[in-house]
Amino acid sequence: MQPSHNPPALQLKVSRQAQQFAHQFSRAYETQAKRQQVYLNTLAIAVVNKYLELFDIITDLNQSPGWQVECQALDDTADLHIPGFGSLACRPVLMNAESCYLPPGDHIGCVAVQFDFDQEQLDQQLMDNAPLARGIIRATLVGFMEVATYEETIIPLTQFQDFTGLFTKLSEFQVLPAALLNTPVPFDVNNEKTYQACVGQTEAFDQLLHDFPQIMKAGVNVLGDWLEGTIESSWQTVEALLNQPAWEPAIAGRSSFAVRSAQTSPRLASNTLERCKVLMLKENEPLALIVVIEPKPTEDMRVTVELWPIREPQLPDTLEFQLLNESGIAIMQAQAHGSNHLLFTFSCDPGNIFDLKVILDQTQIIESFVI
Amino acid sequence: MSTNAINATLKQFALQAQAAPQGSLQRRVALDHLIRTLQGCKLLYRPPRNRFPQLYEEVCDEAMQRLFEHICRKIDQYNPKYEVTQWVNFLLKRCFFPQAWKALLSDHLPLKEWDQPDSESPSLVEQIIEYIKTDPEQCLSSVQVRSRPDITFQSLALEILAGYKWREIEAKLSSPISTMCSFYRGHLKQFAPQIQAHIQDNPPS
Numbered sequence: 001m002q003p004s005h006n007p008p009a010l011q012l013k014v015s016r017q018a019q020q021f022a023h024q025f026s027r028a029y030e031t032q033a034k035r036q037q038v039y040l041n042t043l044a045i046a047v048v049n050k051y052l053e054l055f056d057i058i059t060d061l062n063q064s065p066g067w068q069v070e071c072q073a074l075d076d077t078a079d080l081h082i083p084g085f086g087s088l089a090c091r092p093v094l095m096n097a098e099s100c101y102l103p104p105g106d107h108i109g110c111v112a113v114q115f116d117f118d119q120e121q122l123d124q125q126l127m128d129n130a131p132l133a134r135g136i137i138r139a140t141l142v143g144f145m146e147v148a149t150y151e152e153t154i155i156p157l158t159q160f161q162d163f164t165g166l167f168t169k170l171s172e173f174q175v176l177p178a179a180l181l182n183t184p185v186p187f188d189v190n191n192e193k194t195y196q197a198c199v200g201q202t203e204a205f206d207q208l209l210h211d212f213p214q215i216m217k218a219g220v221n222v223l224g225d226w227l228e229g230t231i232e233s234s235w236q237t238v239e240a241l242l243n244q245p246a247w248e249p250a251i252a253g254r255s256s257f258a259v260r261s262a263q264t265s266p267r268l269a270s271n272t273l274e275r276c277k278v279l280m281l282k283e284n285e286p287l288a289l290i291v292v293i294e295p296k297p298t299e300d301m302r303v304t305v306e307l308w309p310i311r312e313p314q315l316p317d318t319l320e321f322q323l324l325n326e327s328g329i330a331i332m333q334a335q336a337h338g339s340n341h342l343l344f345t346f347s348c349d350p351g352n353i354f355d356l357k358v359i360l361d362q363t364q365i366i367e368s369f370v371i
Numbered sequence: 372m373s374t375n376a377i378n379a380t381l382k383q384f385a386l387q388a389q390a391a392p393q394g395s396l397q398r399r400v401a402l403d404h405l406i407r408t409l410q411g412c413k414l415l416y417r418p419p420r421n422r423f424p425q426l427y428e429e430v431c432d433e434a435m436q437r438l439f440e441h442i443c444r445k446i447d448q449y450n451p452k453y454e455v456t457q458w459v460n461f462l463l464k465r466c467f468f469p470q471a472w473k474a475l476l477s478d479h480l481p482l483k484e485w486d487q488p489d490s491e492s493p494s495l496v497e498q499i500i501e502y503i504k505t506d507p508e509q510c511l512s513s514v515q516v517r518s519r520p521d522i523t524f525q526s527l528a529l530e531i532l533a534g535y536k537w538r539e540i541e542a543k544l545s546s547p548i549s550t551m552c553s554f555y556r557g558h559l560k561q562f563a564p565q566i567q568a569h570i571q572d573n574p575p576s
Contacts, residue, residue: 007407012439013432028496033534055399056404056441070563073499074528075556076536103537104552136429152537152548164400171396220464349453353461354415366419370465 010254014137018046040092042079047139048090076103102153111135112142112160220368235275255325256340257288257308281360286310300347307342314340324355377412388446406439416460433471498570503528518556524558527565
């Protein structure tokens with residue numbers, strides 16, 4: 001059933017909150033060794049807790065020895081309590097380490113968590129009175145191992161297996177409470193209603209963009225919204241563009257864009273929507289980016305994107321036009337080389353994402369779209 | 372692996388997860404494999420670096436974490452008509468990157484307090500350390516390891532508080548770990564509530 005290869009171990013970021021706890025818990029100790037022990041144990045337990053949360057595995061952090069100040073102080077513990085199951089030792093491992101130290105104790109298993117810092121960086125981080133370093137900490141969930149012994153053990157990291165063993169053991173114990181099975185759905189790309197809810201959720205982000213426009217130069221153009229009549233004002237009809245005084249003299253001349261507009265517009269089907277935007281990659285070389293969308297009776301949508309010079313009869317020779325897929329890989333590309341326009345036509349399904357990239361010499365503009 | 376092979380693998384894990392009931396072993400294993408494969412696949416959307424110049428790596432990590440949570444909870448929403456990467460990249464671009472950025476921005480403000488050392492009153496840890504050192508109720512030093520009267524609960528607690536590992540304590544005191552550890556852990560269970568009660572009843576002045 002499973003493919004033969006084993007995917008790489010999962011890496012999670014250590015939340016700022018966990019880092020904050022780790023500092024709080026460790027700060028008051030008198031020796032560097034104890035501070036480091038408590039700091040690392042706290043991070044390890046927080047990461048494993050986060051990981052198990054992903055799988056709806058119920059843990060009780062507050063009842064966990066590793067999270068109680070008395071136990072942290074008077075023992076070396078990063079034990080996470082899993083109700084109805086027992087204690088899972090979450091053992092921290094530094095970068096470059098090849099084994100994991102498991103103190104003696106009553107554990108049902110051990111999870112090794114490897115951090116992306118070494119001893120020297122840890123020393124730096126926890127130096128007396130040093131200001132708290134707020135770097136990103138990443139933790140790799142090396143794996144799980146069942147432990148039967150009460151003894152102190154050093155376990156080579158290569159002996160850890162993936163989490164199937166833990167999940168198997170757990171499935172014999174924990175039963176999910178019904179409440180968890182009915183959590184509300186935040187958004188669903190395939191469902192119009194919840195999709196709208198998702199779009200709604202980004203309103204606050206739009207406000208943020210408005211306040212800090214430098215964060216993200218290009219927003220995402222949602223073509224589904226276009227069909228419902230919500231179109232950003234930077235996208236205008238071709239007629240509106242032609243009627244703009246700024247472009248009038250050019251268009252009155254021999255601009256191929258004007259010629260195109262005279263020919264194309266009447267032949268548009270009634271359900272087709274056409275919008276254009278002026279791109280300025282170079283002074284005095286305005287280009288018109290035209291997006292034409294045509295919904296189909298089936299779910300997909302035909303999209304035509306065109307690039308025209310507004311002033312000149314031809315596009316600049318070195319101009320490049322690319323269609324990128326959701327991974328940023330160019331799936332269609334063209335160079336102007338004397339053309340009077342460039343054009344791509346393709347069909348898209350709901351949820352598809354694509355970017356248009358226009359490059360002229362050292363300058364580029366990216367417009368992002370989602371259907 | 373080629374993009375097609377990765378997409379096929381991802382789809383296989385997603386379908387396996389959907390086919391198994393929530394909370395089942397099969398679903399957990401399939402989801403675990405799915406997110407690990409996704410993390411390693413290099414086909415995921417990342418915004419241009421200049422969009423988040425200061426916090427780029429952190430925004431990416433945060434968005435990925437949100438993505439994993441979403442996948443694990445909402446795998447049933449995945450429509451197998453599309454590739455998993457299409458679904459996931461849509462979510463990253465439209466939802467999780469904006470959300471991650473917003474969360475990190477708001478997260479940055481209260482963190483200033485982190486640097487402030489706990490001001491006036493001693494922390495719980497300091498009170499515990501004080502209790503162990505002074506043994507105000509004269510109980511910690513009265514329990515001894517059998518045949519080793521020099522090893523008391525208090526002396527072991529002080530070693531642990533200093534951050535020594537059992538191995539090191541064993542070497543230091545020339546007594547087997549198993550003996551000391553079971554002695555210590557047994558009495559810790561007994562003393563922990565007592566220490567807690569004492570600290571509560573005697574707040575630092």
